[in-house]
Amino acid sequence: AKAQDGAAMEMQPLKSEDGADGDEKDKKKANLPKKEKSVLQGKLTKLAVQIGKAGLLMSAITVIILVLYFVIDTFWVQKRPWLAECTPIYIQYFVKFFIIGVTVLVVAVPEGLPLAVTISLAY
Numbered sequence: 001a002k003a004q005d006g007a008a009m010e011m012q013p014l015k016s017e018d019g020a021d022g023d024e025k026d027k028k029k030a031n032l033p034k035k036e037k038s039v040l041q042g043k044l045t046k047l048a049v050q051i052g053k054a055g056l057l058m059s060a061i062t063v064i065i066l067v068l069y070f071v072i073d074t075f076w077v078q079k080r081p082w083l084a085e086c087t088p089i090y091i092q093y094f095v096k097f098f099i100i101g102v103t104v105l106v107v108a109v110p111e112g113l114p115l116a117v118t119i120s121l122a123y
Contacts, residue, residue, distance in 0.1 A: 040121075043123070048109075048112070051108065051113070055104065055112065058104060058105075058108065059101040059105040062104050063097050063098060066100065070093055070094075
């Protein structure tokens with residue numbers, strides 16, 4: 001309680017326009033039914049997640065294949081030794097392979113969503 005001009009004033013929660021306290025508003029919101037997803041939205045969400053996982057798997061496989069191809073071709077077929085002065089060049093190749101993998105992942109998701117819609121509508 002604050003004293004103002006000799007009179008004690010209590011702090012009261014503000015009332016909303018409809019006269020309900022904040023707690024009563026929260027209770028009213030909790031009683032409202034949650035918006036359910038339609039069957040098509042559910043299928044699209046599920047298919048989009050599957051496309052994302054497949055894109056991630058394909059990008060990982062792409063990176064692994066590129067790295068293995070580079071290592072086998074450079075050090076086994078051409079029989080080049082790993083030179084310390086060439087290490088930055090090798091790292092640059094590995095970074096390029098990683099960038100290619102990320103590109104595959106980034107392209108897979110937006111290109112796969114129209115496909116997901118088409119397949120869902122076809123079913």
